[in-house]
Amino acid sequence: xxxxxxxRNFIIAGLSxxxxxxxxxxxxxxxxxxxxxxxxxxxxxxxxxxxxxxxxLLLFRPFSGFLVDSYARKPLxxxxxxxxxxxxxxxxxxxxxxFFIVLRxxxxxxxxxxxxxxxxxxxxxxxxxxRAEGIGYFGVNTNLAxxxxxFIGVKIYEGHGFHALIxxxxxxxxxxxxAAAFIKVPERGPLPEHAPISLDRFILxxxxxxxxxxxxxAFGWGTLVAFAVLYGNKVxxxxxxxxxxxxxxxVVLSRxxxxxxxxxxxxxxxxxxxxxxxxxxxxxxxxxxxxxxFSLSAFLIGLGYGTLFPALQTIYIAMAPSTQRxxxxxxxxxxFDLGISIGMLLGAYLVDLHGFSTMFLIxxxxxxxxxxxxxxxxxxxxxxxxxxxxxxxxx
Numbered sequence: 001x002x003x004x005x006x007x008r009n010f011i012i013a014g015l016s017x018x019x020x021x022x023x024x025x026x027x028x029x030x031x032x033x034x035x036x037x038x039x040x041x042x043x044x045x046x047x048x049x050x051x052x053x054x055x056x057l058l059l060f061r062p063f064s065g066f067l068v069d070s071y072a073r074k075p076l077x078x079x080x081x082x083x084x085x086x087x088x089x090x091x092x093x094x095x096x097x098x099f100f101i102v103l104r105x106x107x108x109x110x111x112x113x114x115x116x117x118x119x120x121x122x123x124x125x126x127x128x129x130x131r132a133e134g135i136g137y138f139g140v141n142t143n144l145a146x147x148x149x150x151f152i153g154v155k156i157y158e159g160h161g162f163h164a165l166i167x168x169x170x171x172x173x174x175x176x177x178x179a180a181a182f183i184k185v186p187e188r189g190p191l192p193e194h195a196p197i198s199l200d201r202f203i204l205x206x207x208x209x210x211x212x213x214x215x216x217x218a219f220g221w222g223t224l225v226a227f228a229v230l231y232g233n234k235v236x237x238x239x240x241x242x243x244x245x246x247x248x249x250x251v252v253l254s255r256x257x258x259x260x261x262x263x264x265x266x267x268x269x270x271x272x273x274x275x276x277x278x279x280x281x282x283x284x285x286x287x288x289x290x291x292x293x294f295s296l297s298a299f300l301i302g303l304g305y306g307t308l309f310p311a312l313q314t315i316y317i318a319m320a321p322s323t324q325r326x327x328x329x330x331x332x333x334x335x336f337d338l339g340i341s342i343g344m345l346l347g348a349y350l351v352d353l354h355g356f357s358t359m360f361l362i363x364x365x366x367x368x369x370x371x372x373x374x375x376x377x378x379x380x381x382x383x384x385x386x387x388x389x390x391x392x393x394x395x
Contacts, residue, residue, distance in 0.1 A: 005134050032046050054222075056107070060108070061330045061333055080111075088169050143251040150225075286360030287361070
């Protein structure tokens with residue numbers, strides 16, 4: 001009998017995560033525009049502002065995983081989400097680079113707790129036999145938000161200004177808190193007091209080679225969120241926020257299908273296909289300036305990342321026992337945090353030295369480096385350490 005995936009809890013959890021991701025993503029493309037156009041900040045400092053929240057994530061994600069594995073998950077989800085939303089008020093008063101850096105840092109702390117707890121709550125709700133499929137559908141919520149919200153954010157910013165954008169983010173954040181309050185999470189108590197504290201409680205140690213591999217792929221997401229709109233403006237694309245719409249189309253199309261294929265045993269094929277699509281997409285993005293090819297590149301990149309997200313998260317979850325789901329999710333998200341941060345910072349310097357096109361071409365090349373590492377190392381690490389050997393075929 002096929003276990004039911006689309007139950008009330010799963011739908012509410014997805015809605016809440018979609019809304020909170022929208023609040024976050026509304027500001028991603030508009031903060032660089034605001035800093036560049038209103039405060040006349042150079043690209044290297046913009047990279048520092050954008051990466052400051054990722055630094056906070058890197059510092060706090062492992063502790064988020066530990067907390068989520070040790071205590072009741074719903075209170076942590078509500079606390080992290082509420083604090084994350086409340087910090088948006090600070091953007092009304094942000095007019096210096098240093099203020100933005102500090103604000104983004106504290107925003108990152110609570111984004112880390114909110115996302116780790118939300119992902120772990122979702123996995124608790126998803127039937128184990130449909131885990132990759134469920135992760136794929138759940139992830140569509142955040143990827144849709146990361147694609148559509150920047151487009152909407154640019155529209156609000158251009159039409160009504162930065163403060164109106166903050167108000168919209170606050171409104172959506174409040175809706176996310178209300179939705180999260182209605183999620184019913186399976187009961188679980190804290191771990192026994194005598195449970196030993198070890199590094200593996202904060203990061204999935206045996207998955208560190210996977211995390212290293214992930215950096216080469218997350219790098220590209222960092223360059224996108226920091227520079228896609230600025231690049232589109234530079235090459236004369238009308239409302240370059242359209243990039244995120246085509247990115248969303250690719251993400252949704254691939255996530256819905258790829259999760260099912262991973263559950264059926266095609267994990268490695270999905271990972272390889274994802275990295276090839278990401279590499280080709282970034283190469284096209286850096287080479288072609290026509291709006292049709294600009295949009296096609298966005299679609300290919302979306303297909304690649306939409307395939308990658310559920311497959312990669314499944315790899316982490318399959319290597320961890322149920323008592324370490326929070327740690328596995330934290331490690332998975334930390335890989336993206338670190339890679340995105342490197343993409344923002346190093347991408348800014350590459351833009352200063354060589355321009356946008358070269359930076360995106362290098363990003364595409366790194367995806368193929370990631371493919372090489374995966375096939376000859378990460379794939380073997382996973383097969384050695386997966387806990388479902390013999391239950392789920394992988395090819």
